[in-house]
Amino acid sequence: MVVSQRTGLPRTRAGILTLGGVAASSASALTFEIALTRVFAVAEFYHFAFLIVSMALLGIGASGTLLTVFPKLAAGGPRRWAWLAGLQAAAIIGAYSVTNWLPFDSFAIAWDRRHLLYLAVYYVALALPFLVGGLIVGILLTGADQPELVASHVIYGGSLVGSGLGCVAAVIGLDTLGGEGTVVLSAVVALSAAVGFAVLTEHRRQATIAITAIAVGLVAFAIFVPGLFEMKLSPYKGLSGALRFPGAAIVGTEWDRGTRIDLVRSDGIRSLPGLSFAYSGTPPAQDGVAFDGDDLSPIPGLSAGHAEVARHMLTALPWLLRPGADTLVLEPRGGLDVLVALEGGARSVTAVEPHAAVIETLTGGDKSVYDDPRVRVMAEEPRTFVERTGESFDIIDLALTAPYRPVTSGAYSLAEDYRITVEAFASYLERLEPGGILAAARWVQTPPSEEIRLLGVAAEALLRESVDPSTVVVMLRGYSNALLLVQPDGWSAGDLDEVRAFAEEQRFDLVAMPGPDPFDTNRYNVVPDESYSNLADDLLASADPHDLYAGYDFDITPPTDDHPFFGHYFKWDQTAHVVDTLGRTWQPFGGAGFLVLVAFLVLATLSSLVLIVAPLALRRRSGAIALTPGTLRWWTVGYFGLLGLAFLLVEIPLIQLYILLVGDPTTAFAVVLFAVLIASGIGSAISPRIPWVVGAAVLTVMAVASPFLIRSLTQVALPAPFPARVVVGVVALAPLGLLMGTMFPRGVSHLEARAPQLVPWAWGINGAVSVVSAAVAALLALAFGFTAVLVAGAAAYGLAALLAVAAGRSPLGSGEGHE
Numbered sequence: 001m002v003v004s005q006r007t008g009l010p011r012t013r014a015g016i017l018t019l020g021g022v023a024a025s026s027a028s029a030l031t032f033e034i035a036l037t038r039v040f041a042v043a044e045f046y047h048f049a050f051l052i053v054s055m056a057l058l059g060i061g062a063s064g065t066l067l068t069v070f071p072k073l074a075a076g077g078p079r080r081w082a083w084l085a086g087l088q089a090a091a092i093i094g095a096y097s098v099t100n101w102l103p104f105d106s107f108a109i110a111w112d113r114r115h116l117l118y119l120a121v122y123y124v125a126l127a128l129p130f131l132v133g134g135l136i137v138g139i140l141l142t143g144a145d146q147p148e149l150v151a152s153h154v155i156y157g158g159s160l161v162g163s164g165l166g167c168v169a170a171v172i173g174l175d176t177l178g179g180e181g182t183v184v185l186s187a188v189v190a191l192s193a194a195v196g197f198a199v200l201t202e203h204r205r206q207a208t209i210a211i212t213a214i215a216v217g218l219v220a221f222a223i224f225v226p227g228l229f230e231m232k233l234s235p236y237k238g239l240s241g242a243l244r245f246p247g248a249a250i251v252g253t254e255w256d257r258g259t260r261i262d263l264v265r266s267d268g269i270r271s272l273p274g275l276s277f278a279y280s281g282t283p284p285a286q287d288g289v290a291f292d293g294d295d296l297s298p299i300p301g302l303s304a305g306h307a308e309v310a311r312h313m314l315t316a317l318p319w320l321l322r323p324g325a326d327t328l329v330l331e332p333r334g335g336l337d338v339l340v341a342l343e344g345g346a347r348s349v350t351a352v353e354p355h356a357a358v359i360e361t362l363t364g365g366d367k368s369v370y371d372d373p374r375v376r377v378m379a380e381e382p383r384t385f386v387e388r389t390g391e392s393f394d395i396i397d398l399a400l401t402a403p404y405r406p407v408t409s410g411a412y413s414l415a416e417d418y419r420i421t422v423e424a425f426a427s428y429l430e431r432l433e434p435g436g437i438l439a440a441a442r443w444v445q446t447p448p449s450e451e452i453r454l455l456g457v458a459a460e461a462l463l464r465e466s467v468d469p470s471t472v473v474v475m476l477r478g479y480s481n482a483l484l485l486v487q488p489d490g491w492s493a494g495d496l497d498e499v500r501a502f503a504e505e506q507r508f509d510l511v512a513m514p515g516p517d518p519f520d521t522n523r524y525n526v527v528p529d530e531s532y533s534n535l536a537d538d539l540l541a542s543a544d545p546h547d548l549y550a551g552y553d554f555d556i557t558p559p560t561d562d563h564p565f566f567g568h569y570f571k572w573d574q575t576a577h578v579v580d581t582l583g584r585t586w587q588p589f590g591g592a593g594f595l596v597l598v599a600f601l602v603l604a605t606l607s608s609l610v611l612i613v614a615p616l617a618l619r620r621r622s623g624a625i626a627l628t629p630g631t632l633r634w635w636t637v638g639y640f641g642l643l644g645l646a647f648l649l650v651e652i653p654l655i656q657l658y659i660l661l662v663g664d665p666t667t668a669f670a671v672v673l674f675a676v677l678i679a680s681g682i683g684s685a686i687s688p689r690i691p692w693v694v695g696a697a698v699l700t701v702m703a704v705a706s707p708f709l710i711r712s713l714t715q716v717a718l719p720a721p722f723p724a725r726v727v728v729g730v731v732a733l734a735p736l737g738l739l740m741g742t743m744f745p746r747g748v749s750h751l752e753a754r755a756p757q758l759v760p761w762a763w764g765i766n767g768a769v770s771v772v773s774a775a776v777a778a779l780l781a782l783a784f785g786f787t788a789v790l791v792a793g794a795a796a797y798g799l800a801a802l803l804a805v806a807a808g809r810s811p812l813g814s815g816e817g818h819e
Contacts (some may be wrong), residue, residue, distance in 0.1 A: 094125070271298040347374065398441075400481070608772050652724050703793055
């Protein structure tokens with residue numbers, strides 16, 4: 001094995017092409033990974049997108065294992081690199097095609113074991129492109145057969161920078177090409193790496209022409225034969241259900257900030273959540289708009305003044321109490337809440353919709369509520385708008401965007417929602433005019449959960465402002481929906497009389513209402529066990545309802561910005577019931593999307609152990625690893641394993657912390673990955689100049705402090721324009737990312753001086769443990785919040801710093817640990 005002793009950037013054409021090729025291969029891998037997370041979110045469900053991260057990291061880990069077991073794979077030089085990059089492109093197209101056409105049904109796993117086989121095929125097929133990409137980086141890290149010897153820390157830095165650019169390519173590709181087109185884009189980027197490598201071979205002209213022709217063919221295939229590549233949606237998605245109605249059709253599809261938006265035309269959509277039993281008319285036909293193949297929201301198809309049905313909606317009450325209100329509607333989507341506000345006599349409506357494509361699709365029609373002169377549309381993330389605006393409103397309406405999902409499903413446990421957190425509600429209350437009303441609707445669940453959690457969020461926000469929630473909160477329920485009203489200045493007697501009259505006239509039941517006068521409940525929407533009002537009374541009357549939360553069957557503690565999982569209701573006490581009913585209910589995940597993560601963690605741990613231990617067992621005869629001192633082997637496992645654990649434990653919560661700063665999850669994902677990866681790439685390139693132990697110690701401190709610093713920065717930067725907030729976010733992450741990038745190459749440098757045959761194994765360990773890290777990060781976030789995840793990541797870096805100290809004291813060392 002040839003080990004590079006170079007410490008600078010490549011200076012010849014060969015070195016530049018080598019570095020460019022590894023960057024392009026890494027960019028392809030990350031572009032493909034991001035595209036797959038969005039494809040799976042559309043085709044299947046949210047939690048399956050997490051599997052993509054694990055598949056990618058497993059492939060990278062497997063590449064290091066292969067190189068360790070079969071070191072001759074590293075030979076061959078640019079010719080082999082070009083073939084591998086071409087294979088990476090082919091594997092991308094092949095893996096997507098296999099998984100797209102395979103009849104895998106995630107819900108059928110519980111009763112049809114064939115789908116476990118399909119899932120295994122998914123896993124292997126999708127890991128293959130990342131394995132090939134990992135081989136390219138791993139081979140180049142060894143320095144074998146390079147025309148110009150490029151130092152390992154420069155190779156690693158080029159890989160990180162390429163990954164950062166791949167993130168940008170994915171975000172741009174999703175908006176312009178869609179999910180399927182971005183998959184093709186990732187393959188084309190891999191082929192560009194093959195071209196760069198091919199130029200270094202003896203037959204560079206022929207190879208370049210052939211690879212370029214293949215790239216052009218892939219693009220032509222995606223443009224002219226889109227049907228063969230079109231993703232297949234799960235039959236359980238809302239869009240799939242809507243299209244089963246005779247005559248229903250998709251009349252338009254757009255991708256906006258990574259989200260697929262479909263406009264559906266159908267005579268079968270008649271969705272009016274919270275419609276009163278007292279309404280005797282026929283619900284009007286509606287169009288619908290779907291988000292990521294689900295969350296089908298109705299488009300009213302009626303104009304204000306001609307929508308008498310809107311007055312019979314549960315959500316009409318706020319405008320009955322405040323006629324002529326200046327109104328803020330947060331995320332109205334198809335516009336149903338905007339119509340209700342206008343029909344209720346709102347003087348003005350500010351509709352804040354995060355997806356500009358929705359507004360562009362709906363405006364300009366004969367009956368579009370968004371074309372009403374009283375309506376002002378803002379294309380911005382609702383929470384960000386509220387935090388930034390200086391305006392106040394008479395009514396703030398948090399529109400119901402999610403379709404009904406039984407609390408026992410657990411399928412959306414992992415979906416964060418920053419609109420319904422204690423901090424968000426505190427911000428909403430600050431934006432109310434004196435006497436103003438905050439309104440929010442959710443689905444009625446059996447047993448009570450979703451609606452009681454909503455009540456708890458409001459109560460906690462009020463208690464933080466020293467307001468007694470029992471005096472300012474009203475809640476009503478219909479057959480399927482509950483409406484929460486908060487008037488932080490206190491309700492007047494006239495207001496409460498209006499509430500009672502509305503409930504009586506429209507046949508809604510009271511759940512919570514201030515005042516000494518008792519009220520009847522469970523009169524119209526009768527349920528066998530009416531525990532909603534009792535739970536509401538206990539919650540609102542308690543100055544510290546934590547005992548109530550602890551004793552309840554489901555987790556209904558109020559979500560916070562640090563723990564924004566409104567759909568996560570799982571408690572460990574439910575485990576036995578979930579296992580007992582698995583395969584015997586129509587909801588196979590039983591209340592525990594959490595348990596899916598636990599099972600995944602077990603599988604990830606087992607697969608990682610296999611990848612780490614296999615080289616020790618399979619290479620024992622040759623003595624390449626077996627003859628290495630045991631202390632160094634354990635150091636390699638510990639150090640590179642801790643880095644694999646730490647990187648994602650820091651990166652994932654940083655993405656969540658940036659959502660409020662930049663406005664939405666997709667942009668936060670792009671900004672954080674771009675900033676961290678680019679800065680890490682630079683850090684890797686200059687790592688020989690940064691003292692190893694000192695850098696590791698500073699990194700540990702910065703990781704611990706980052707959640708507090710970022711939250712403070714967010715409050716200061718929010719009033720700034722969007723581009724300025726992005727720049728601030730990137731600059732703020734640069735020091736942390738730079739130090740993160742130094743840790744891996746410093747460890748590799750330590751091995752190069754002592755046991756260079758361990759470098760591929762270290763690469764595999766880092767990737768294999770990262771598979772575990774992805775699951776651990778999600779589990780810790782659900783259980784303890786994002787700050788806890790960052791602290792865990794900092795602790796992993798701290799332990800790695802101790803191992804760096806030990807490396808500097810090694811009797812075989814050169815003292816580099818204390819540079």
